[in-house]
Every structure is written in structure tokens, then in C-alpha cells.
Amino acid sequence: MNTSKTAVAMVWMAAAAIGYGAPNTNQTLVIGLYDYANLSAKEIGRLTETAAMVLADSGIQVAWAHCRGALAATPAAACEAGPQANRLVVRLLPERPRMSTADAMGHAAVDAEGGNYASVFVPAVRAQAPGFGVSSDLLMGYVLAHEVGHCLLGPHHSDTGLMRGGWNRKDAVEISRLGLHLTKEQGRKAAAKLAAAESASGN
């Protein structure tokens, strides 16, 4: 785990050094993760690593607070802090809520400005992963990143990239090579929102 985390950080540093992805500054997003689906430490490690890599492409560095589940070791105080613009809560759920549509893999509670709460429906992701030709932990990381995108950008979907309403076969190929991200404009907007939140909270 530590080795692969270092590798992720190094990939990001290399990307930053050549100015690719072009985020002007790195913004930190704290995500309090609550696993109600009893994932293994390995699955949680892979899905958080994947989501962090996807968001790092837009200059957003995720600081995970593991609040429930196999990796829960974060001091309670970090999990008890209320959600803010740069602090989200994500739940990994063992079933799809009855209100959601049949093929939904996740949900974010957002208004036009965004929101603070998102969920990933673990069995739905597991069921659809073979159709995408990727492992379920990788797909969970992408679903998580998509729902975080809604928290930062609002409810709308876009025609390309991570925030498409439904991923097609081409997107699945991009997912398998970790190539699906926010568009440059979405990335800038999301990073700007976090920058504003950080300056408002005095950090």
C-alpha cells in the first residue's frame, strides 16, 4: 500500500513537472469515507487510490479520513468535523436505495452549487464492472470521483469525460487506462471552488 501510494504521488509529481493537466495550484479536498459494505482493506485502498488519481489530474489532492470500515483509523475528531465546501462525506452502501434508478451506481445530494454528501452503491458497481471490463474496485473509484464531481460542480452531466451521465464502451476503455477525468474547464471550476473555500476558512 505504501509503495503504491508513493508511486501515485510520483506519477502526479511527474505530470505536474511537465505542466500537463495544467492546474495552477493544488487544492486539498478532505473526504470522510464511511464503508457500510464491508469492503476489504485492499478494495478500499484501490478505490481511494483510483479516485485520488482521477481528481489529482484536476489539481485536487484528496486527504482521506477513513471513518468507518477496514481502514478506519482516523482519529474521531477528524470524522466529527462538520462538512464544508472542502470537506465531503462519502458512504459506500451495501444496497441501492429504493428511490434510485435501476442502473444507478451512485448518488450525490446536491443543489445548483454542489453539495457535501455522496454515496456509492457497491452491489450495483460490482454487477456492472464485468460489462465495463474493469475490476469493481477500479470502477468504484471512478463512481466515487464522479459523485465528488457533482458535489463540487452541481447536478449537471457533460457530454465528455468523468461527468458524462452514462459511461459508454469508449469511456470504459478510458477507465481501464485511468484516462477519464474532469474536462479542463470542470477541473478549473472545481479547483477554484476549493480555493475559495480554503481562503474563506482562513487556511
Ligand SMILES: [Zn+2]
Ligand atoms: Zn452523475
